[in-house]
Amino acid sequence: MKNRFMAVLLGAAVLLVLTRPIFAHHGRSNYDMTGTVTVKGIVTEFQWVNPHALILVDITGEDGKVEKWVGETNSPNTLSRQGWSRNTVKVGDQVTLVGRRVKGGGYYINFSKIVFADGKELNPAVQN
């Protein structure tokens, strides 16, 4: 009985190790790794391109000024293996992107989490 329990525990531990997502696919020297930023706005374009799929997002401030942001994520190859397609993000969608901002103040982030208006959350990562 104890042996079987230990075997199940070991099996679960092995599964946890093996299914962890792989980080560090993307070179990070262009990004501020000290913290994350959150970008919430309206999608103007979703580019299903390599090496990074790109979501173009407009944030309109209270003064009416528009900030034009770009959020990049993994390649379409990686995303499609997680069930994404070129239709996963649509023009007009309100999205929240969470990720690392490019150094130097540009309106560009590499996001690891996207939240849609209905609360649906996706966390793109390489899952080999």
Place this chain on the structure above:
Amino acid sequence: MRNRWMASMFAMLAGLAFSSMALAQTAGSSGAKSAKAASRAPDLTGVWANITESSATFNPKEDPSFQSWAEAKWMANKNTDPGQPSITNGRVDLDPTVASCFPTGMPRLMTEVFPFEILQVRDRVLILFEKDYAVSHIWTDGRKLPEDPDPSYMGYSVGKWDGDTLVVDTVGLKDITWMDRRGHPHSDALHVVGRFRRINHDRLQIDWTFDDPKAFTKPWSGQTIYRYHPDWTLEEFISCEDRLLHGGESLEQKAVKGHGQ
């Protein structure tokens, strides 16, 4: 009684031995021989994805022992940003595949996160890579490595079966590529030996030895592991597509330079 049994056993075994020899003789040409070898070879076919612990390099515990010119290049390529994970990609502004859209080449393709597919045919083992649409031809027809090959991104590879292991030798690699994602440099004298073994149905293990008399002071070794994905097919990957669409500069490059605002 026992002698008669022994005699008939002997006759049966002799008959089997002679008949298999006869079959071998009718095989004839080297093409048929390698076809038989291919059909008897272990099965490495399928789509494989990198699950090595620190997949950006072949050996996270030690760097190659570089000659001084190569050591200088390595120091430049290495990512030393504070706050970075200790094992990561090299500097993107120096990475030939990112900064200049050069092909990834071998052996670096074996350290990429994108899957590859192994096919075994009569005279070759083929590795189709999702990244760059690259193909490695590993000749298993018994030919020797060329003496002085013209360098290429994929190099020239020959393979030989050693029991359950495919031993692959590669030479003739262009020196413009990084050896791995971390940014280790190499010369065109690099000789790569990879020992491919399917350690169980879902795992491919490759033990590597790298010998570069122009860049290293001694050989370097490493190991990579891949998981089998029976339900994956390779996608297309044109690595600088975003740059081609945005006037020669990716949106990330524009943002870094302050053009994105």
